[in-house]
Amino acid sequence: MIKFAETIIIGGGISGLSCARKLKDNEKEFLLITENIGGRIISSSDGKINYGAYFVGSDYGYVKNFVKIGRRISIFDIKFHNKKNSYFIFSCIKYLLQVIKFISILIKFRFHYNNMKKKCETMSQKEAIESDKYLFELYNKKADKFIKDNGVFDFVDKYLGEAFYALSFSKINEVYSFEFLRWMQYFIFSIYEFIFLKDRIINGFKKKIVFDSAVSIKQDKLFYNIKTLNGKNYLAKNVVVATSPNISKNLLNLKKIKKPTNCYMYHVNGNIVDNFHDVDFELFHEGYELFNLAYQNDGSYLFYSNHPNINFYKYFKKYKILAKKYWNPAFNIRGNELLDCEIKNNLYLIGDHNIGGLEDSFITGVYAANRIINLKS
Numbered sequence: 001m002i003k004f005a006e007t008i009i010i011g012g013g014i015s016g017l018s019c020a021r022k023l024k025d026n027e028k029e030f031l032l033i034t035e036n037i038g039g040r041i042i043s044s045s046d047g048k049i050n051y052g053a054y055f056v057g058s059d060y061g062y063v064k065n066f067v068k069i070g071r072r073i074s075i076f077d078i079k080f081h082n083k084k085n086s087y088f089i090f091s092c093i094k095y096l097l098q099v100i101k102f103i104s105i106l107i108k109f110r111f112h113y114n115n116m117k118k119k120c121e122t123m124s125q126k127e128a129i130e131s132d133k134y135l136f137e138l139y140n141k142k143a144d145k146f147i148k149d150n151g152v153f154d155f156v157d158k159y160l161g162e163a164f165y166a167l168s169f170s171k172i173n174e175v176y177s178f179e180f181l182r183w184m185q186y187f188i189f190s191i192y193e194f195i196f197l198k199d200r201i202i203n204g205f206k207k208k209i210v211f212d213s214a215v216s217i218k219q220d221k222l223f224y225n226i227k228t229l230n231g232k233n234y235l236a237k238n239v240v241v242a243t244s245p246n247i248s249k250n251l252l253n254l255k256k257i258k259k260p261t262n263c264y265m266y267h268v269n270g271n272i273v274d275n276f277h278d279v280d281f282e283l284f285h286e287g288y289e290l291f292n293l294a295y296q297n298d299g300s301y302l303f304y305s306n307h308p309n310i311n312f313y314k315y316f317k318k319y320k321i322l323a324k325k326y327w328n329p330a331f332n333i334r335g336n337e338l339l340d341c342e343i344k345n346n347l348y349l350i351g352d353h354n355i356g357g358l359e360d361s362f363i364t365g366v367y368a369a370n371r372i373i374n375l376k377s
């Protein structure tokens with residue numbers, strides 16, 4: 001039997017959930033087909049340590065309603081490691097002029113970016129970026145060129161290069177300025193660990209969730225026909241595709257998406273060696289086999305690496321691996337493809353294909369829901 005729903009959302013990560021939440025709050029009929037709840041928000045079995053998305057920014061106005069805020073991560077709690085030295089942010093004082101210049105760039109970016117996010121509730125991300133000349137230029141300008149053109153190369157190369165690589169798993173010359181500045185704004189604005197309040201976001205629509213995997217979406221005259229791995233068929237007037245970009249590309253036959261980054265995440269219990277003892281966060285230069293090391297409140301460590309086989313005795317005197325996860329892809333941030341939300345009539349693409357991160361993904365879900373709520377039936 002073919003089931004009908006006015007709207008079908010495919011994918012239960014933060015973007016699909018935000019779309020579902022908004023439709024539910026507006027009493028719209030929908031079904032959410034997903035493989036899991038949370039997507040790239042995954043935690044340890046006690047729910048306290050995030051294995052995927054790790055922090056929320058002080059500007060995450062939407063996401064903050066569905067998380068419990070935890071420890072603040074300050075730039076002063078971070079130790080940087082390049083091939084020659086280990087050092088703290090204080091030492092960047094020798095590039096004071098460049099630091100001041102870079103902070104002024106971040107403040108300008110933040111102003112435009114926050115305005116853009118507001119617009120994205122009622123405008124597609126693509127339109128919102130294109131409507132802001134400054135942001136559109138950043139979206140299409142390579143980050144390494146931007147840094148040189150703005151005279152902040154030494155400071156960025158020696159300090160923020162490590163921070164960017166360790167957090168985004170990408171080198172600066174692989175990304176464009178918008179994404180680079182979006183990550184780097186947290187150099188001056190606060191970020192926090194969080195616990196995802198899954199039950200709060202799905203409250204009232206648990207029965208509308210089907211755990212299955214969509215394998216195809218075909219247009220049948222008036223409706224879309226969705227086939228799933230479990231052999232089910234669904235018809236829908238509106239379809240919202242909220243899977244990660246690589247899966248959305250296949251489901252929607254998209255020509256090109258941004259290239260992915262990947263990483264190995266290990267949750268480790270152990271006695272750390274002395275060099276990594278004194279601060280909570282250690283960020284590493286691209287010459288290292290690890291991206292970052294994060295001390296957790298329960299005494300364990302999160303260890304992110306680009307290598308499948310690590311000699312943990314270089315980092316721990318004694319250790320036990322509690323969990324391991326290969327994020328492939330972790331996120332798609334290499335490139336300047338800018339995709340629209342409405343792929344065809346009533347067929348929407350949401351998520352982090354244009355801009356990485358929880359808050360922007362959330363807002364794409366709000367936008368798709370707003371489009372559906374305002375449709376004339």
Ligand SMILES: Cc1cc2nc3c(=O)[nH]c(=O)nc-3n(C[C@H](O)[C@H](O)[C@H](O)COP(=O)(O)OP(=O)(O)OC[C@H]3O[C@@H](n4cnc5c(N)ncnc54)[C@H](O)[C@@H]3O)c2cc1C
Pocket residue numbers: 010011012013014015016033034035036037038039040041051052053054055056212213214215242243244247265327329330331350351352356357358359361
């Ligand atoms: C290691 C790591 C660290 C990160 N750190 C941060 C951070 O600190 N802060 C931040 O803001 N962002 C961070 N991010 C990025 C952030 O997690 C993502 O941008 C965001 O979660 C994207 O949400 P989404 O809903 O678009 O996609 P996803 O979370 O990937 O959700 C996709 C959903 O689709 C489902 N699905 C997949 N295929 C199918 C199918 N065929 N049929 C049905 N359902 C399907 C999946 O089960 C999942 O539920 C991080 C990501 C990773 C991997």
